[in-house]
Amino acid sequence: MIRFLEEYDVERIYEIYKYYIINTSITFEIEVPTLKEFRDRVNTISSIYPFIVYEVDNIVQGYAYATQYMERTACKWSVVSSIYLDELYQNKGVGKRLYKKLIDILKQQNFIMLYALITSANRFSLKFHENFGFTHIATMQNLGYKHGGWYDLSYYSYQLQEIDSTPEEIINITNIKRKIFP
Numbered sequence: 001m002i003r004f005l006e007e008y009d010v011e012r013i014y015e016i017y018k019y020y021i022i023n024t025s026i027t028f029e030i031e032v033p034t035l036k037e038f039r040d041r042v043n044t045i046s047s048i049y050p051f052i053v054y055e056v057d058n059i060v061q062g063y064a065y066a067t068q069y070m071e072r073t074a075c076k077w078s079v080v081s082s083i084y085l086d087e088l089y090q091n092k093g094v095g096k097r098l099y100k101k102l103i104d105i106l107k108q109q110n111f112i113m114l115y116a117l118i119t120s121a122n123r124f125s126l127k128f129h130e131n132f133g134f135t136h137i138a139t140m141q142n143l144g145y146k147h148g149g150w151y152d153l154s155y156y157s158y159q160l161q162e163i164d165s166t167p168e169e170i171i172n173i174t175n176i177k178r179k180i181f182p
């Protein structure tokens with residue numbers, strides 16, 4: 001089941017994310033944040049942007065969210081997505097379902113562009129985004145160093161809406177939550 005993140009989910013998604021920090025170069029985060037730091041980060045994001053979870057038997061097995069691309073008003077119609085799955089739920093269609101729902105929500109909020117920033121260590125995600133319809137637009141070479149190696153960062157884009165001369169205002173996630181999961 002896909003639903004919006006609740007406060008009681010934060011510890012579980014923290015555990016999922018912590019695995020990626022410690023064991024992979026998929027995220028460039030090196031130091032595991034404290035649970036409080038992570039909770040504050042999640043609460044800030046989820047107060048404006050969609051933050052959804054995939055739950056099986058009352059246990060969150062993955063999550064996806066979008067956040068601000070850049071702190072400039074002119075860029076407010078563009079967001080960056082992130083998705084993390086429990087390692088046992090990879091390659092089972094969970095990511096695709098989460099992304100479909102995330103994209104649907106972002107469209108309802110009037111966002112125009114969705115970006116994914118993917119490290120070269122995450123070959124599965126590069127392919128996943130290409131298959132999902134994202135377009136590779138740039139690669140920053142040797143951007144991050146982690147676990148003894150240098151990694152590129154690839155930028156992918158996905159157009160959510162037609163581009164008009166004057167975009168509609170962004171609708172805060174709290175104003176549309178009930179419409180999405182009644």
